[in-house]
Amino acid sequence: MDMKTSSGKKLGLKEKYRHMTRGLDWETTYQKREDVFPYVAYEGIKIHDWDKWEDPFRLTMDSYWKYQAEKERKLYAIIDAYAQNNGHLNVTDARYLNAIKLFLTGISPLEYMAHRGFTHAGRAFPGSGPRVACLMQALDELRHAQTQIHSLSNYNKYYNGFHDPAHMLQRVWYLSVPRSFFDDAVTAGPFEFMVAIGFSFEYVLTNLLFVPFVSGAAYNGDMGTMTFGFSAQSDEARHMTLGLEIIKFILEQDPDNVPIVQRWIDKWTWRGYRVLTLVGMMMDYMLPKRIMSWKEAWEVYFEQNGGALFKDLSRYGIRPPKWLDQISFDKDHISHQAWATFYQYGAIADFHTWSPTEDELDWLSSKYPDSFDKYYRPRLDYWREQAEQGNRFYNKTLPQLCQTCQIPMVFTEPGDPTKICYREVDYQGEKFHFCSDGCKEIFENEPEKFKQSWLPANQIYQGNCFPDGTDPTVEGFDPVSKVLEYYNIQAGRDNLDFDGSEDQKNFAKWRGMATSNE
Amino acid sequence: MQMDLRTVSIQPLRQTYDPVARRFGDKPASRYQEGTYDIQSTANFHYRPTWDPDHEIFDTARTRIVMSDWYAFKDPRQFYYGAYTLARAKQQDAAEANLGFVENHGLVANLDAGLRDRAIALLLPLRHVAWGANLNGASVCAYGYGTAFTQPFIFQAMDHLAIAQYLTRIGLLLGAEETLDKAKESWLADDAWQGLRRYVEDTFVLKDPFELFIAQDVALDGLLYPLVFDTIVNGVFAAEGGTPIALTTQFMTDWFKETRRWADATVKTAATESPENRALIEKWVGHWRDRAAAALQPVAQIAVGDKADALIAEQVEQFNARLAKAGVKV
Numbered sequence: 119m120d121m122k123t124s125s126g127k128k129l130g131l132k133e134k135y136r137h138m139t140r141g142l143d144w145e146t147t148y149q150k151r152e153d154v155f156p157y158v159a160y161e162g163i164k165i166h167d168w169d170k171w172e173d174p175f176r177l178t179m180d181s182y183w184k185y186q187a188e189k190e191r192k193l194y195a196i197i198d199a200y201a202q203n204n205g206h207l208n209v210t211d212a213r214y215l216n217a218i219k220l221f222l223t224g225i226s227p228l229e230y231m232a233h234r235g236f237t238h239a240g241r242a243f244p245g246s247g248p249r250v251a252c253l254m255q256a257l258d259e260l261r262h263a264q265t266q267i268h269s270l271s272n273y274n275k276y277y278n279g280f281h282d283p284a285h286m287l288q289r290v291w292y293l294s295v296p297r298s299f300f301d302d303a304v305t306a307g308p309f310e311f312m313v314a315i316g317f318s319f320e321y322v323l324t325n326l327l328f329v330p331f332v333s334g335a336a337y338n339g340d341m342g343t344m345t346f347g348f349s350a351q352s353d354e355a356r357h358m359t360l361g362l363e364i365i366k367f368i369l370e371q372d373p374d375n376v377p378i379v380q381r382w383i384d385k386w387t388w389r390g391y392r393v394l395t396l397v398g399m400m401m402d403y404m405l406p407k408r409i410m411s412w413k414e415a416w417e418v419y420f421e422q423n424g425g426a427l428f429k430d431l432s433r434y435g436i437r438p439p440k441w442l443d444q445i446s447f448d449k450d451h452i453s454h455q456a457w458a459t460f461y462q463y464g465a466i467a468d469f470h471t472w473s474p475t476e477d478e479l480d481w482l483s484s485k486y487p488d489s490f491d492k493y494y495r496p497r498l499d500y501w502r503e504q505a506e507q508g509n510r511f512y513n514k515t516l517p518q519l520c521q522t523c524q525i526p527m528v529f530t531e532p533g534d535p536t537k538i539c540y541r542e543v544d545y546q547g548e549k550f551h552f553c554s555d556g557c558k559e560i561f562e563n564e565p566e567k568f569k570q571s572w573l574p575a576n577q578i579y580q581g582n583c584f585p586d587g588t589d590p591t592v593e594g595f596d597p598v599s600k601v602l603e604y605y606n607i608q609a610g611r612d613n614l615d616f617d618g619s620e621d622q623k624n625f626a627k628w629r630g631m632a633t634s635n636e
Numbered sequence: 637m638q639m640d641l642r643t644v645s646i647q648p649l650r651q652t653y654d655p656v657a658r659r660f661g662d663k664p665a666s667r668y669q670e671g672t673y674d675i676q677s678t679a680n681f682h683y684r685p686t687w688d689p690d691h692e693i694f695d696t697a698r699t700r701i702v703m704s705d706w707y708a709f710k711d712p713r714q715f716y717y718g719a720y721t722l723a724r725a726k727q728q729d730a731a732e733a734n735l736g737f738v739e740n741h742g743l744v745a746n747l748d749a750g751l752r753d754r755a756i757a758l759l760l761p762l763r764h765v766a767w768g769a770n771l772n773g774a775s776v777c778a779y780g781y782g783t784a785f786t787q788p789f790i791f792q793a794m795d796h797l798a799i800a801q802y803l804t805r806i807g808l809l810l811g812a813e814e815t816l817d818k819a820k821e822s823w824l825a826d827d828a829w830q831g832l833r834r835y836v837e838d839t840f841v842l843k844d845p846f847e848l849f850i851a852q853d854v855a856l857d858g859l860l861y862p863l864v865f866d867t868i869v870n871g872v873f874a875a876e877g878g879t880p881i882a883l884t885t886q887f888m889t890d891w892f893k894e895t896r897r898w899a900d901a902t903v904k905t906a907a908t909e910s911p912e913n914r915a916l917i918e919k920w921v922g923h924w925r926d927r928a929a930a931a932l933q934p935v936a937q938i939a940v941g942d943k944a945d946a947l948i949a950e951q952v953e954q955f956n957a958r959l960a961k962a963g964v965k966v
């Protein structure tokens with residue numbers, strides 16, 4: 119967009135943008151500022167001059183529409199072609215589909231939450247710079263939710279487990295992990311939301327989410343997922359800039375903001391890291407063709423890149439997040455502990471699990487020389503033998519969940535992978551349980567919030583996870599089948615082992631048709 | 637890995653996602669349907685918002701409008717992100733061409749100076765009205781319930797930002813940077829604008845998302861756009877040789893024609909749900925229409941002098957007829 123005034127004077131980029139955003143704003147006088155922006159003060163963050171905000175991307179709406187429409191055109195053309203050509207039959211192996219089920223149920227509905235969360239944050243901030251940046255991101259996040267739903271729509275037509283992602287997110291036991299993460303962010307104040315999602319998630323941890331899924335898709339012949347992934351990444355560049363800008367802006371405004379922000383960085387790095395356990399498991403166990411191990415990804419994308427970032431932030435008095443020692447020790451363990459959990463609870467999950475092949479076990483041994491053979495391989499070998507003899511193991515006892523991250527208590531003590539880590543806190547006469555020091559401290563900082571957690575295992579025991587009108591007192595009542603019904607998991611189709619599943623049979627049959635001449 | 641696949645026809649297990657199938661049957665669904673229905677959480681929220689502990693994150697109790705199903709709302713344009721963005725990209729191409737045409741042919745220089753001053757005085761303070769509407773769109777999107785209802789409001793919010801930016805460009809085309817500053821001073825201090833500014837600021841503190849929709853998108857936009865862009869710019873100004881100005885505001889004219897259909901459908905769906913909803917909507921529409929009409933009177937006067945009263949009366953009559961079609965009598 120070239121812009122001149124009537125006298126022919128050309129305006130510089132900065133002046134132009136100033137008129138397009140800052141110049142629009144005014145101080146209200148008929149209504150008090152604190153009534154117009156009621157949510158901006160209660161977190162204790164002090165902002166003296168909203169005009170110090172550096173607009174990270176000076177994008178006007180007309181350019182936004184133009185760029186984005188170009189991307190949409192390309193993306194939907196590929197989605198259509200992929201569907202038309204039965205592109206799903208190109209994936210390496212039907213087990214791969216379970217990785218994208220995890221994405222569609224665990225991530226896509228959160229994109230939607232991000233859409234609403236950024237809308238709320240944009241509405242809450244009195245400064246025009248952050249408002250415009252947040253609202254643009256809010257619009258992008260709606261894009262992400264919808265392009266993912268549309269891209270994966272074709273998989274839903276042919277495979278199980280894709281059929282009801284938003285419903286499952288609100289109910290299925292393990293999905294309360296990503297869901298509570300986002301509920302936590304959205305129910306926080308607007309500044310904490312921005313530090314949680316804009317900075318910690320979009321800036322610090324985003325590569326650990328997107329690279330595994332997008333490269334995983336590319337490696338495994340899934341053009342559909344790869345395409346929406348890359349298309350979303352082009353928005354991510356803007357989002358990351360916003361995440362970094364918000365943190366610098368808050369820190370520069372007042373030294374009193376530093377300890378508040380530090381606590382948020384500690385909290386959200388830990389919260390985010392716990393959610394990423396699911397991604398670690400996906401990378402190490404669910405991609406038939408692996409990209410790199412979880413441990414390698416953590417080292418590259420967090421330890422190296424994050425290290426540089428926190429060095430940069432130290433000039434504001436910010437130190438690296440707490441509990442990094444434990445995270446560093448845990449990187450040899452958590453993906454294995456998570457897969458073992460999903461393997462055992464495969465009867466109540468919406469995707470399939472399986473015994474890794476001998477090759478895959480060898481790969482894990484080589485990637486995790488200090489832990490896999492010693493602690494995890496023997497159990498997987500045993501389960502595989504049992505499964506081969508027709509005794510596929512399913513755990514029927516519900517696990518205890520961490521009050522904060524909501525992951526079953528399966529993680530081990532820092533420094534001792536043979537001992538499950540338990541922490542507890544007494545609050546208002548009640549006992550609360552935690553998986554780690556991190557989760558415990560997060561609770562202690564905000565007990566009024568975290569005592570509210572909707573813990574799926576507890577809710578099942580309290581009878582809150584049956585379909586309406588269920589009578590648990592009837593003769594022969596089968597709670598598991600009723601819980602599955604409440605989850606909308608189709609028993610025998612969505613759940614259980616991959617071996618013998620409908621997905622496995624259909625994929626083999628269809629691929630056979632497509633590659634032979636019969 | 638790319639294999640050579642023979643084209644085979646295989647039987648799908650299902651045609652669409654469950655929430656869409658539950659509503660419309662298991663048949664091929666549109667992208668609007670799959671991207672809209674039931675994608676907002678409604679159950680088992682983990683924590684109450686620290687910024688609004690009396691409500692859940694998404695809560696039907698934020699508005700007094702009661703719906704048995706918030707997905708009864710349907711956008712007649714079927715806008716999801718992709719459809720919306722493609723539609724707006726096309727319109728911005730046209731707007732760009734219009735602005736470029738006016739600029740490249742020096743059409744502004746040929747305008748009568750008096751007309752140009754009136755156009756500046758009328759159009760430029762509206763930048764701030766649009767900026768206010770951006771904030772209100774964000775409110776309804778953030779605090780409303782159900783994607784079918786909330787989704788159009790992020791589009792409204794961004795459209796209003798675009799309109800504020802187009803008005804800025806028009807201001808720079810008709811005047812200079814100082815013109816924008818002067819218009820802002822008028823907005824802040826001139827008597828003619830204070831009624832409208834008070835209206836806009838009063839909408840900023842409305843807590844009920846549906847009432848805010850009525851105050852902003854139905855009443856204010858519903859009177860302001862046809863009055864300013866259709867009647868005054870396309871009618872009065874064009875007749876006085878101001879066609880170039882009308883070229884620059886074509887986006888607004890087209891935009892209102894389009895978004896009005898959605899606003900009408902939204903009003904109609906809520907009003908036909910129950911007599912209580914209807915009564916509430918009629919009360920809100922009546923209240924905000926009267927305030928908007930009064931606030932716009934001195935604004936119209938800037939452009940058309942003593943014909944303002946007649947023009948406003950005409951607008952109100954058309955507005956009432958429009959709302960009657962949507963099932964609301966005011």
Ligand SMILES: [Fe+2]
Pocket residue numbers: 229232258259262350
């Ligand atoms: Fe996103």
Ligand SMILES: [Fe+2]
Pocket residue numbers: 392520521522523524525552553554557
């Ligand atoms: Fe935890």
